[in-house]
Amino acid sequence: MNTALPEPDAAERAHSDELAALIRNEIAATGEMPFARFMELALYAPGLGYYSAGRTKFGAAGDFVTASELGDLFARCVARALAPALRELGADADFLELGGGSGAFAVAALRELAALGALPRRYKILEPSADLRERQRTRVHAELPPELAARAEWVSRPPEQNWRGVLFANEVVDALPTTRFAVHEGEVFEEHITLDATRFVRVDRPADTLVANAVRHVERSLEAPFADGYRSEVLPQLPYWIQAVTASLEAGVALFVDYGYPRREFYLPERSDGTLVCHYRHRAHADPLHWPGLADITAFVDFTALAEAGVGAGLDFVGYAPQGQFLLASGLPELIEATQDLPEVERLRVVAEAKRLTLPGDMGERFQAIAFARGVTEALPGLRAFDLSRRL
Helix, strand or coil, X not given: CCCCCCCCCHHHHHHHHHHHHHHHHHHHHHCCEEHHHHHHHHHHCCCCCCCCCCCCCECCCCCECCHHHHCCHHHHHHHHHHHHHHHHHCCCCEEEEECCCCCHHHHXXXXXXXXXXXXXXXXXXXXCCHHHHHHHHHHHHHHCCHHHHCCEEEECCCCCCCEEEEEEEECCHHHCCCEEEEEECCEEEEEEEEEECCEEEEEEEECCHHHHHHHHHHHHHHCCCCCCCCEEEECCCHHHHHHHHHCCEEEEEEEEEEEEECHHHXXXXXXXXXXXEEEECCEEECCCCCCCCCCEEECCEEHHXXXXXXXXXXXXXXXXXXXHHHHHCCCHXXXXXXXXXXXXXXXXXXXXXXXXXXXXXXHHHHEEEXXXXXXXXXXXXXXXXXXXXXXX
16 A cells, blocks of 8 residues: 555645544544444534545545446446336336435436436435535536436435335445454454544454354355464445345335455455555545544445345345356447447547556556345346355
């Protein structure tokens, strides 16, 4: 990881100091806070958290680049993968995107769905950040024809009424506030954040029943206890989160793409300090206590846990595969072939984008796709064809 971080300017430092003061005040009032609570405040505190404040986060001017920021290939492939289910569900099917990023995915996906004759009745973006909602709305209305832009709407929570359609989340689960645990002399501890004078420091405290049971479940799945001193992440709230976002999906498909591993790879002995990573101006570092509010904080996804949570929520498991194979099975070769008549510079740009999305050394293996369905038959046949769920 690159620890030679650029210095924030005075306004950024003041912003981070204000968020740090909020966190210090909560610790002073209620005592040491679990790391998951620190991460929640650092990312989502109203007006101050990383995703709640106004600084650019995505693309070259931000802190990191998602698949949707590279170009439109990713969104077009996802649209092609989900189009059969939308057609099967009919005219009242909706598309729900969790976390709309810069709005680039919505723009490209709506264009592709229109070309495929599979437009949803409504394209809903669940975006908790008011700043990002406005950025997304501006982009959608600036780049799409009015008849397509009119299908987009923004929501602040999952639908409460039963609905039919598709749910899509790209790089969302990695940003759920994660629990950090450690094992000392066979006992499970939870990492907390406290104060040493005015400096944030990490301390381990005996885990509560929820966290301890989640860690013991992982150990049983791995058929081995964690070594003394092993530290990593676990999401005991994941089953409840999946239930919350999919409970009202009466019929449809839920597709999640994120970076992560199957459980046996996630908790390898060499990953003895977990998978936590922070991003600031395209540099990665491992200290989430540094400049809170200015850096993204994420943890890799345990895809075995995600599969368990989906099935536990009453969904049918569809398939699991690395992103590269998923995209190749979802129309990527045809999209590249269609660039033959483009100017050479544009064609090479598309080829370079495809390589970043699919090559094992880039996003192709590091990112994974997993899908669930309820009450549909046309559920991502390409993903089924490349299913590697035996690794989960």
